[in-house]
Amino acid sequence: MIQVLPFEIGNEIYALELIDIQEVVEAPKLHPFPAAPETVSGAIAFHGRIVPVVNLPLVLGFATCQGSSRVIVLANQYGPLALAIDRLRPLIALEKSFGKDDESATKESLVRSVFASGNNMISLLDVNYVVAAIETACTSRGEQYARTSSGC
Amino acid sequence: MRIEISYKFVIGFIAVVASVVLLNLLVPRLDAPEWTHQLITVIGALLVGLIFGWLFSRAFTANIKILTEGAERLSHGDLSRKVRLQKGLFSDETEDLSNSLNLVVDSLRNLVGQIRGSALNVNESSMALATTAEEMTATAHEVAGSIEQISRGAETQAEMVERVSRVVREMAEQIELVADSSSKLTESAEETTISAREGEGLTNKALESMKLVLSQIEENGAMIVDFSEQVQKIGTIIDVITGIAQKTNLLALNATIEAARAGEYGHGFAVVAEEVSKLADSTSTSAAEITRLIEKTREQSHKVQLSMAQSVTSIDIGREAVDVTGNAFKAIINKAEAAQERSIDIRDLTEKQRHGSQAIVEAIEEIARVAEVNAAATEEVSAATEEQTAAMEEMSFASQRLSRLAEELLTSVRRFNLGSDHERTAP
Numbered sequence: 001m002i003q004v005l006p007f008e009i010g011n012e013i014y015a016l017e018l019i020d021i022q023e024v025v026e027a028p029k030l031h032p033f034p035a036a037p038e039t040v041s042g043a044i045a046f047h048g049r050i051v052p053v054v055n056l057p058l059v060l061g062f063a064t065c066q067g068s069s070r071v072i073v074l075a076n077q078y079g080p081l082a083l084a085i086d087r088l089r090p091l092i093a094l095e096k097s098f099g100k101d102d103e104s105a106t107k108e109s110l111v112r113s114v115f116a117s118g119n120n121m122i123s124l125l126d127v128n129y130v131v132a133a134i135e136t137a138c139t140s141r142g143e144q145y146a147r148t149s150s151g152c
Numbered sequence: 153m154r155i156e157i158s159y160k161f162v163i164g165f166i167a168v169v170a171s172v173v174l175l176n177l178l179v180p181r182l183d184a185p186e187w188t189h190q191l192i193t194v195i196g197a198l199l200v201g202l203i204f205g206w207l208f209s210r211a212f213t214a215n216i217k218i219l220t221e222g223a224e225r226l227s228h229g230d231l232s233r234k235v236r237l238q239k240g241l242f243s244d245e246t247e248d249l250s251n252s253l254n255l256v257v258d259s260l261r262n263l264v265g266q267i268r269g270s271a272l273n274v275n276e277s278s279m280a281l282a283t284t285a286e287e288m289t290a291t292a293h294e295v296a297g298s299i300e301q302i303s304r305g306a307e308t309q310a311e312m313v314e315r316v317s318r319v320v321r322e323m324a325e326q327i328e329l330v331a332d333s334s335s336k337l338t339e340s341a342e343e344t345t346i347s348a349r350e351g352e353g354l355t356n357k358a359l360e361s362m363k364l365v366l367s368q369i370e371e372n373g374a375m376i377v378d379f380s381e382q383v384q385k386i387g388t389i390i391d392v393i394t395g396i397a398q399k400t401n402l403l404a405l406n407a408t409i410e411a412a413r414a415g416e417y418g419h420g421f422a423v424v425a426e427e428v429s430k431l432a433d434s435t436s437t438s439a440a441e442i443t444r445l446i447e448k449t450r451e452q453s454h455k456v457q458l459s460m461a462q463s464v465t466s467i468d469i470g471r472e473a474v475d476v477t478g479n480a481f482k483a484i485i486n487k488a489e490a491a492q493e494r495s496i497d498i499r500d501l502t503e504k505q506r507h508g509s510q511a512i513v514e515a516i517e518e519i520a521r522v523a524e525v526n527a528a529a530t531e532e533v534s535a536a537t538e539e540q541t542a543a544m545e546e547m548s549f550a551s552q553r554l555s556r557l558a559e560e561l562l563t564s565v566r567r568f569n570l571g572s573d574h575e576r577t578a579p
Contacts, residue, residue, distance in 0.1 A: 003422075018412035022409075026399075026402065088405075090433075
């Protein structure tokens with residue numbers, strides 16, 4: 001039995017496993033990062049730490065974020081990182097056997113598996129790939145910024 | 153000395169006889185033959201007779217001639233001279249005849265003079281009378297014309313008076329109708345005054361009721377405002393509860409996350425967190441329901457406030473209208489009372505008018521009767537004037553005829569020559 005936290009991005013429903021989540025907090029005032037990539041909306045203060053907030057819809061290829069009042073702070077093993085989503089949905093419990101679906105089930109690397117809940121199709125995100133995609137975006141942006149700064 | 157003619161012939165005869173006697177006595181004494189004595193006596197008697205005859209016939213013939221001439225002058229109308237006989241020693245009947253003739257002449261002269269004077273006077277008077285008659289005829293014609301005009305005027309007057317009488321009777325009938333209408337008007341004005349007073353009373357009651365309703369609505373409005381404020385406070389509290397529920401839900405979610413991270417050890421905690429989350433969801437649902445009800449209540453109360461504001465506005469308008477109506481009723485009462493007083497005055501005046509019109513009708517009828525009598529009298533006067541005019545014309549013709557007769561008489565009398573001196577004597 002695993003528990004996932006579904007949330008909406010655009011018209012799609014995604015979910016994260018609870019063990020990958022540190023905490024869900026009210027969306028406080030965002031502090032923008034200078035020269036940050038577009039996927040990083042800003043940073044929040046979380047229990048005395050500065051946690052960057054990633055615009056997950058942009059990472060997933062959606063146009064804009066609708067701006068939810070909740071921000072999902074990922075577990076510590078993924079570094080201090082928070083995800084901005086559109087809207088939270090109630091917790092869902094899945095059978096343990098559900099586990100990881102076969103590799104052919106999803107072509108998309110960010111999605112661990114897809115399961116149905118009622119009439120909805122929910123995509124369970126793989127946090128590692130999400131974090132990697134964010135780091136890639138930040139790295140490319142950092143290199144671009146370094147080139148731009150040295151050029152100046 | 154007066155000796156009548158017969159006596160004169162007797163005296164002449166006696167003188168002849170005396171001369172014969174005397175001669176018979178004297179002749180013998182003459183120295184004449186005797187045979188001559190008779191002759192001489194006869195001749196002497198003849199001579200005496202001739203002398204006396206000549207004397208007598210001469211005097212007599214002369215007087216007769218004078219008388220004849222006087223009579224002839226008289227027959228020719230010459231009255232200018234009197235018959236004057238020659239003075240003889242012995243007057244006789246010829247003198248009486250002369251005197252009588254002179255008396256006749258005098259009488260005729262006086263008569264003719266009087267006739268002439270009278271004829272002149274008659275002529276003048278008749279001419280004056282004719283002139284006067286003509287003038288009077290003309291005047292009578294004018295009078296007749298005037299009388300005719302007066303007669304026509306009297307007839308017209310009678311007709312006009314008849315028409316006036318008819319009109320006045322109609323007017324009197326109309327005045328009667330006006331009097332009846334004014335009485336009804338007075339009754340209507342009284343009823344109007346009573347109705348207006350009742351209306352004023354009802355208006356005052358309506359105004360008081362509206363004021364009461366308005367005050368109640370104002371109180372209700374204040375209560376609704378207070379209720380809205382209370383509902384607003386409830387909404388605020390519900391917002392707080394909703395926020396608490398959301399935070400509780402969030403806390404429950406985070407507790408669930410912590411329990412999940414705790415693994416098997418956090419199972420009980422997860423159950424509690426789930427129950428807490430359910431309670432928070434239930435609280436949120438209830439709060440949302442309460443919020444929805446509050447929103448509905450707020451909308452309803454807003455509608456009620458708007459409706460009450462409109463009601464207050466309408467009541468204000470109604471109160472103003474009722475005030476205006478009350479003032480209008482007061483004005484109506486004043487007007488109705490004034491109208492009532494005036495209608496009473498009108499009723500009294502129309503009553504007087506009715507009496508006056510009745511008197512006018514009677515007077516006009518009297519005038520009509522008088523006018524008819526006048527018209528009839530004027531016609532009689534006109535007829536009398538025409539008769540008078542005819543009589544005046546006849547009198548004018550008679551006076552003219554009289555004047556002609558006077559002229560004829562004067563012409564006839566002019567044949568008599570009276571002379572300038574009546575005492576002129578015949579030659």
